[in-house]
Amino acid sequence: MTQTAIPFHFFRGGTSRGPYFRREDLPEDREVLAQVLVAALGSGHPLNIDGLGGGAAVTTKVAMLSQADSADDDVDYFFAQVSVADGQVDFKPTCGNILSGVGPAAIEMGLVAPQGDETRVRIRSVNTGARVEAVVRTPGGRVEYTGDAAIDGVPGTAAPIYLNFMDVVGSNTGALLPTGNAIDVIDGIEVTCMDVAMPVVMARAADFGLTGLESAAELDANLAFFERMEPIRREAGRLMGMGDVSQSVTPKFTLLAPPQNGGHVTARYFMPRNCHPTMAVTGAQCIASCLLTPGTVAHGVAQPPQGQPALVLIEHPSGQIDVTVDYDATDGFRLKSAGLLRTARLLARGEVMVPATVWDGAR
Numbered sequence: 001m002t003q004t005a006i007p008f009h010f011f012r013g014g015t016s017r018g019p020y021f022r023r024e025d026l027p028e029d030r031e032v033l034a035q036v037l038v039a040a041l042g043s044g045h046p047l048n049i050d051g052l053g054g055g056a057a058v059t060t061k062v063a064m065l066s067q068a069d070s071a072d073d074d075v076d077y078f079f080a081q082v083s084v085a086d087g088q089v090d091f092k093p094t095c096g097n098i099l100s101g102v103g104p105a106a107i108e109m110g111l112v113a114p115q116g117d118e119t120r121v122r123i124r125s126v127n128t129g130a131r132v133e134a135v136v137r138t139p140g141g142r143v144e145y146t147g148d149a150a151i152d153g154v155p156g157t158a159a160p161i162y163l164n165f166m167d168v169v170g171s172n173t174g175a176l177l178p179t180g181n182a183i184d185v186i187d188g189i190e191v192t193c194m195d196v197a198m199p200v201v202m203a204r205a206a207d208f209g210l211t212g213l214e215s216a217a218e219l220d221a222n223l224a225f226f227e228r229m230e231p232i233r234r235e236a237g238r239l240m241g242m243g244d245v246s247q248s249v250t251p252k253f254t255l256l257a258p259p260q261n262g263g264h265v266t267a268r269y270f271m272p273r274n275c276h277p278t279m280a281v282t283g284a285q286c287i288a289s290c291l292l293t294p295g296t297v298a299h300g301v302a303q304p305p306q307g308q309p310a311l312v313l314i315e316h317p318s319g320q321i322d323v324t325v326d327y328d329a330t331d332g333f334r335l336k337s338a339g340l341l342r343t344a345r346l347l348a349r350g351e352v353m354v355p356a357t358v359w360d361g362a363r
Contacts, residue, residue, distance in 0.1 A: 004361045005351040006040070009105050014097030014342045015153040015278040015318075016058040019352060020105040023066040023078060027359055034089040037062055037082050039354040044087045052352060053084065057271045058278075060084055061098045065106055068124055075106045078126040081249050090249045092172070093198060094127040096281020100161055100342035103134030104143045108346060114138040128171035130197060135162040145345045152319025153278030158343035165285060165338045168197040172250065176333070178240035182295035186232045186239075192296040193236050196289040196335060198282035199251035201236040202297055205268065212257020212266050216275040216317045219268060226273065229253055233272055252283055256290075256301050263313035263320055264291060265302035279316040285338045288312035288323040293333040 006026065008019040019040060027033050038044065041060050042051020053060040064078040079098060081090045103121035106112040112121050119138040124131055137144040137159045147159030169176050173195045183190050192202045205212030208225055219225065233253045237245030245251065249272060257266040269276040269283045276283070291298045291305055291312055305312045309326040326336040 002356055003353040004356050004359055008352050010348040011101035011344055013101030013344045016061050016097040018061040020063040023064045028363055036354055036359045037080055037089050038087050039358045040352045041082045043082050046085050061095055063098050073124040074112050074122045076126050077102045077123050092248055093250045094125045101344035103136040104344050107143050114141040130168045130171045131166045133164045149343050151343055161342050163340050169335050170195050172199045173240050186235050190297055193240050194286050194290055197285040200254055200286040201233055201251050202254045202290055204297055205255040205257040212255050216277045219275040259315055263315040264305050266315040278318040279321045284314055284321050284323050287314055288325050
């Protein structure tokens with residue numbers, strides 16, 4: 001045997017896609033696991049020509065599912081971000097778009113039994129400890145993928161999947177504002193370092209000489225911006241208590257600008273070495289929280305959202321993402337939960353092959 005076959009389901013989750021595995025079908029050792037994922041996705045080539053990846057950070061993501069350890073949850077969701085070109089795997093972050101496919105995948109894999117016309121799947125993020133409830137349509141005991149829900153960045157429509165995020169404040173660093181400040185100044189740039197679902201460093205686009213309306217492709221080609229941004233991101237990671245983040249995709253970086261199309265803010269989200277073509281679900285929660293927290297860099301740039309809960313509209317390169325935020329503003333800002341509508345679709349299932357020299361299938 002020269003190759004090892006690993007069962008998988010291949011999903012589009014939100015505006016990302018990648019293979020979804022049962023954790024038990026993969027090696028336990030993290031170093032070996034990383035090598036298996038690199039081989040499966042084809043990391044190390046800009047087109048991922050020798051694997052399942054699509055040559056972009058949003059198409060080299062992996063979900064690994066297992067029965068939950070806790071009686072309060074149904075599924076444990078372990079995420080990995082596989083790099084496109086340098087053969088690296090980051091197990092620190094999570095991904096809310098890929099999470100959009102976890103409910104359907106858990107049902108397809110037999111980890112969760114359908115519960116009628118709608119199935120509520122209680123998901124625990126292994127990476128961050130956050131808990132999410134996904135509401136999936138399951139008429140006749142089967143996952144329904146067709147429907148009339150549309151999300152910007154994905155063509156056509158599909159069945160809606162409702163996500164309700166809980167326990168996401170400080171999930172990586174232990175605090176809403178890990179540095180203790182609403183604004184820090186790093187290399188002359190004012191930033192807000194916040195941890196809601198994902199640790200994110202937010203700055204005003206104008207402070208980098210940008211409008212914030214640039215396309216993802218224009219920003220990816222702006223090498224001068226990345227040369228200025230990356231040292232700020234690394235220093236912010238240190239200030240947030242995350243240590244040396246030079247080899248990690250977290251914290252992410254975001255540019256904020258005034259809205260143009262009736263939303264509350266325009267945002268460009270970096271992963272961090274290129275611009276997200278749409279918006280990360282986790283990043284959207286953090287941006288929405290930034291708008292609602294007093295004294296952050298969003299003030300003076302964004303239109304303040306109204307109401308409790310507040311519907312926060314974030315404009316991104318491909319359109320808009322909406323986040324419903326239930327919060328308490330009695331003393332500053334306290335997030336109760338954040339809800340989003342996403343869609344997902346099963347694209348393929350079968351076995352992905354990795355060289356036996358990488359892993360022979362033994363656990």
